[in-house]
Amino acid sequence: MVKIFDTTLRDGEQTPGVSLTPEEKLIIARQLDKLGVNVIEAGFPVSSKGEFESVRAIANEGLTATVCGLSRIIKNDIDRCLDADVGMVHVFVSTSDIQIAHTIKKSREEIVADSIKAVEYVKDHGVLCLFSAMDATRTPPAFLREIFTAVEGAGADIINIPDTVGVMAPSAFHRLVKEVCSYMNILVDVHCHNDFGLAVANSLAAVEAGAREVQVTVNGLGERAGNANLAETVMSLHSIYGAKTSIRTQYLVETARLVERLTETRIPINAPIVGDNAFSHESGIHSHGVIERSDTFEPGIMTPEMVGHRRRIVLGKHTGRHAVKKVLEEAGYHPTEDQLQEILRRIKELGDKGKQVTDADLQTIAEVVLGEIAKGEQALVLKEVAVMTGNTITPTATVRALFRGEEKVLANIGVGPVDAAVKAVREILGQDSLIRVRDFRIEAITGGSDALAEVVIGVEDTEGRKVSARSAREDIVMASVEALVSAINRLLLLEERTSK
Known part of the structure; x- marks a missing residue:
């Protein structure tokens, strides 16, 4: 079983231009719970009064998922998480040389000592503790091992390996995660950024290497190029790897569209799994194939119904007669072979002019060719x-x-x-x-x-x-x-x- 840690409401909201109201965050949290995620990272409570109130409202909503708050290894941060009634505190600290030198400006010894104190403080209050070594993929392996084993000894429940700036190749990330798993006795989690488009690939490589929790966001939202996409990660785990998660996949499209609407961040039409074109076909060969049998030009191991989507035949200059006939029959038209060929010719003519062939175009063409223009309808x-x-x-x-x-x-x-x-x-x-x-x-x-x-x-x-x-x-x-x-x-x- 691979656990799904969703950070749409924390890292996802850090997407430039995205700002959610407390009411919108609560709506998304309810949907994530319906979807079946294991952990909802609701926000960074110390950052503002509104953020604190939002996290507390989600924590007190009675959700099945564990509600998590983010915190630096600072007592005041942790207190704000605890005051917000979260069930998990996610403490983090920079561990790479470049971030230590230019942000926190402390020695490694001080960082380890402060991390131990933070974890112990969280555990003294009876809630789960997740510890992140920020910029882990640019941290010297020896120091990474030192701080991870130290926080495990302090009582951390989960350690997280973040690829904070998205620079790891999947093969290298696999080696790193495998090494960390070899010396850790607690759950290993990963958080991958998408700067090179490798966030999902790295998350999957981490699961191959032994990680049993992945951090994701709906529609891949997040800082810069975003985080590992929830739908892509989950469906790859289910359909390609045969792994199990708690996600109710039939709600993936529903969830993606809700987040799209509330964040006003459009899903690309060619986005895998949830995009409008994910199960759409225009090419004559492809359309003919999926009409006869869907897995001729679709994965087969993943169907539109599995994710709450629908298969769609799109008309255009690449369309073949089988697709046109199928779409016409679904709309209640039954042309003869000659009429079908004439309708197809007119569709291709419209497509050659660079036009999208809409459903209304098809209806008009069909009714003209069939001689049954029905204004009265x-x-x-x-x-x-x-x-x-x-x-x-x-x-x-x-x-x-x-x-x-x-x-x-x-x-x-x-x-x-x-x-x-x-x-x-x-x-x-x-x-x-x-x-x-x-x-x-x-x-x-x-x-x-x-x-x-x-x-x-x-x-x-x-x-x-x-x-x-x-x-x-x-x-x-x-x-x-x-x-x-x-x-x-x-x-x-x-x-x-x-x-x-």
């Missing part, structure tokens, strides 16, 4: 949009539309006119407002101040069905609303057809 019909904005006016949008035959007029405010208009449209949907915007892109496709803007919007329902649509206008607000309405209509129609 639109659940939401846009009638009028009006916006107010300015230096002293909160951006406000009023939308008039027919929804399922009933005229509605609703207004809303937002951070800008587009945001306000989108919110007003979603409010018109009422109970159907569970449909959420997953993708929003604006591109100027002509020059000048009156440039034609193309807006592509993707929406998703609670079942994970995704639909996208586009609109192009000189008015960005109108283009955004039209694209959103088109996508919503497409999704509602898809829901109706698939439920029959």
Whole structure:
């Protein structure tokens, strides 16, 4: 069993530009507990009053996971962790020559003595103690052994080997961890940074070498290039190494998207495991293969269902007829072979122009080719949009539309006119407002101040069905609303057809 120590709320929040409110940190902590992590490092209590209150709230939430607070080897730091009611105190000190010389400026003897006192103080208060030798991978091995054995003797429960600046190659880290495990009798933990993109590889190498706890963050957040990515580390352990963790993997995508939303740090579309494209296929050969059998062009040992994702066939210039037929049938269209070839030709023509082929594009093409344009099937019909904005006016949008035959007029405010208009449209949907915007892109496709803007919007329902649509206008607000309405209509129609 490999334990998962999550530091999203501590090291992850140190991501430049990320700052979470206490309420947001509590929401993430609950989700991490639902996910099944063993330890939640909730923060650095001594750093601010708000941080202290946040850590204490999480510690008193009654979570299954152990809640941990970070502390230097300083009594006041430790006291703030203890006052926050944490179940584990994570004490750390710099041990590399460069950090000793330029940060704490103490002798090695003083560092060892202070570390022993800190660990003993934590243990005297009856909580778990994790000790980190910061910058361990640039610390002389003899000194690393000296301080690790000293804190073990003082009662530390876990020692952590941090690759603080992310400079270790996996083979070298394997050797280091194996050596440390050979002389330690307590749990060995690792904390890997991603400066060279090796944080996950180093974490896995450490497990191979004997470490039984890894520190990770959701979406790989953290200082500089971040930390070892939770989803990538866990799924590699489960699917490649056959190792066990306590993680409920079906919540990985759900957790990643929650953290993405609260930190406002986008997940790259090609991110492994949780990215939108992780189980998406456009190439004709690939699409044909996964339609016949998913493990032809997917790992097989990891499926989208295992992580809470969905497989998606994406249309474009590389698409083959099998993929188009599959997507059309799922949407309720049944073209003849000749009609299918014509639809495919038009899709490729659109793709050759550098355009993303949206679901609305496919619907329009299919309905034109099949001769069944169905305007009457639109659940939401846009009638009028009006916006107010300015230096002293909160951006406000009023939308008039027919929804399922009933005229509605609703207004809303937002951070800008587009945001306000989108919110007003979603409010018109009422109970159907569970449909959420997953993708929003604006591109100027002509020059000048009156440039034609193309807006592509993707929406998703609670079942994970995704639909996208586009609109192009000189008015960005109108283009955004039209694209959103088109996508919503497409999704509602898809829901109706698939439920029959």
